[in-house]
Amino acid sequence: MIKELTIISGKGGTGKTTITAAFASLCENKIMTDCDVDAADLHLILQPEVLRQESFIGGRAPVMDKSICTECGTCQEVCRFNGIDLDPDKGYTINSFACDNCALCAFACPEEAISMVDSVNGNWFISKTPYGKMVHAKLGIAEDNSGKLVTLVRQQAKKLAEDEGLSLIVNDGPPGIGCPVTAAITGTSLVLVVTEPTLSGIHDMERVVDLCRHFQIPVQVCINKYSINLVNTQKIREYCAHLGIAIVGELPFEPLVNKALVARQNVIDFECGAVTRVVRKMWQEVEKQMMA
Amino acid sequence: MIIAVASGKGGTGKTTIATNLALSIPQAQYIDCDVEEPNGNLFLKAEIQQKEDVGVPLPHIDSALCTYCGICAKDCEFNALAVLKDRVMVFPELCHGCGVCSYVCPEKAISEGEKIIGVVERGVVPQEGEDLVFCQGVLNVGEPMSPPLIKKAKTYAEPTRTVIMDAPPGTSCPVIQTLNGADFCLLVTEPTPFGLNDLELAVGVVRQMKIPFGVIINRSDSGDQSVVEYCQRENIPLLMEIPLNRDLAFAYSKGIPYVTENSEAKDQFGQLLVAIHKELQV
Numbered sequence: 320m321i322k323e324l325t326i327i328s329g330k331g332g333t334g335k336t337t338i339t340a341a342f343a344s345l346c347e348n349k350i351m352t353d354c355d356v357d358a359a360d361l362h363l364i365l366q367p368e369v370l371r372q373e374s375f376i377g378g379r380a381p382v383m384d385k386s387i388c389t390e391c392g393t394c395q396e397v398c399r400f401n402g403i404d405l406d407p408d409k410g411y412t413i414n415s416f417a418c419d420n421c422a423l424c425a426f427a428c429p430e431e432a433i434s435m436v437d438s439v440n441g442n443w444f445i446s447k448t449p450y451g452k453m454v455h456a457k458l459g460i461a462e463d464n465s466g467k468l469v470t471l472v473r474q475q476a477k478k479l480a481e482d483e484g485l486s487l488i489v490n491d492g493p494p495g496i497g498c499p500v501t502a503a504i505t506g507t508s509l510v511l512v513v514t515e516p517t518l519s520g521i522h523d524m525e526r527v528v529d530l531c532r533h534f535q536i537p538v539q540v541c542i543n544k545y546s547i548n549l550v551n552t553q554k555i556r557e558y559c560a561h562l563g564i565a566i567v568g569e570l571p572f573e574p575l576v577n578k579a580l581v582a583r584q585n586v587i588d589f590e591c592g593a594v595t596r597v598v599r600k601m602w603q604e605v606e607k608q609m610m611a
Numbered sequence: 612m613i614i615a616v617a618s619g620k621g622g623t624g625k626t627t628i629a630t631n632l633a634l635s636i637p638q639a640q641y642i643d644c645d646v647e648e649p650n651g652n653l654f655l656k657a658e659i660q661q662k663e664d665v666g667v668p669l670p671h672i673d674s675a676l677c678t679y680c681g682i683c684a685k686d687c688e689f690n691a692l693a694v695l696k697d698r699v700m701v702f703p704e705l706c707h708g709c710g711v712c713s714y715v716c717p718e719k720a721i722s723e724g725e726k727i728i729g730v731v732e733r734g735v736v737p738q739e740g741e742d743l744v745f746c747q748g749v750l751n752v753g754e755p756m757s758p759p760l761i762k763k764a765k766t767y768a769e770p771t772r773t774v775i776m777d778a779p780p781g782t783s784c785p786v787i788q789t790l791n792g793a794d795f796c797l798l799v800t801e802p803t804p805f806g807l808n809d810l811e812l813a814v815g816v817v818r819q820m821k822i823p824f825g826v827i828i829n830r831s832d833s834g835d836q837s838v839v840e841y842c843q844r845e846n847i848p849l850l851m852e853i854p855l856n857r858d859l860a861f862a863y864s865k866g867i868p869y870v871t872e873n874s875e876a877k878d879q880f881g882q883l884l885v886a887i888h889k890e891l892q893v
Contacts, residue, residue, distance in 0.1 A: 360809070
């Protein structure tokens, strides 16, 4: 059976991608994915060579035929998202930034001047990296449906793992607790939450841990830059102990990590002292939990 | 005037910039639009005076009228309904509350109830002189859809104030909802390949939305020159650079706004507003 690990953090910038990229170097027989399709970063370190590229049709969007439109304004009246603008020169137009693509305007238009057409919201890729294959995606600028794209990336990774007889998928997750995160964690074998000892880091960790418990997914925690605030680090330890969540790694603040990233290398290949050692050990812990 | 603080990527210092700016200028209002992970109040510690539940419409099927014809499910763009032989299933986590199902139902069997997705909290941050007006949306854990809550929080923007909106990370729906209608966008980044990658994405968004913008580089001495070179090449105004500072990082970790302990920094953030005004005049 294929195991799946998703690395999330609630808050951005806590080191999800740093950890994921390091795991890419440590684990074998796996597919890596970047499920942060809004702001994908894993490719900066893994430097994938694209083998296959496909467009992502996330849904449909309304298109207005102005030659049929009688400017009756029904579309604007029914729309709940302020998705129809009234322009003094052009009359009624669709505001794609506000539009939710629900098609109510198309149903309501008495002249049938609005139709729904497939929209390409981005691309997804299967790539080769020095650490194995990777599935990743790029959402188009200001496009939506990132949750659906995350699901697609995971499905493709699973298919690829099955085809190639691989036993593990490691997902670099998105920040937050919304639709893309939900899409990245549902049904995974384990979630690793990366947090940092700041008030916002703790706050956001608590929210994603709640989310994982809501979906009944096993959770482990890693504290990144623990040395920047030992009081807060202790608070995280107590929080995790209280909920019976294992802390699988505590990484000290280490400026070499930033140097590794600027050099586009992971912290296993680029020697970062204690951080490199702790991450190695952490992978063993995570693997043990997943295979249990 | 509405100034949105965005970044593409999380963890670059959006909330640091947004809260410190709001504390440094007169007649300000802070609105936390990062409703998935609202962090501003960890620093501002506002006195919350009003709380308001925010709901979205959710279809309710009257089984006495429903003929299970399946039109509602077929016409829903979000697959939020499934019609079986003798019942209709509604999937609240997929529903956008758009009203298509009740509109298309030939039997008028669908009415709308309300599903609470979060709360908007409003209050003030007491200050010498005039108080800072505060507002935040907090999404319920387990709710996937944040844009309706962001939209609600934004309705409290006061036109007479300088409104600072703290945006969520990324480049999709929640960010677009936040930026829509902003007069200026501050893009916060850091000088690393990650920072540059995400800055480019964010620049794509604000350019497409035709919102004037400028860049702030946080931890400006901790990486390489690539972000500065990119801004020069693309003719993007670089409005502020904040070096990596242990005092600032430690104050941040404890939830203390930097400018409350540092009047020089307060002046710098005041100057940032002047720079924004200047950009908007050109």
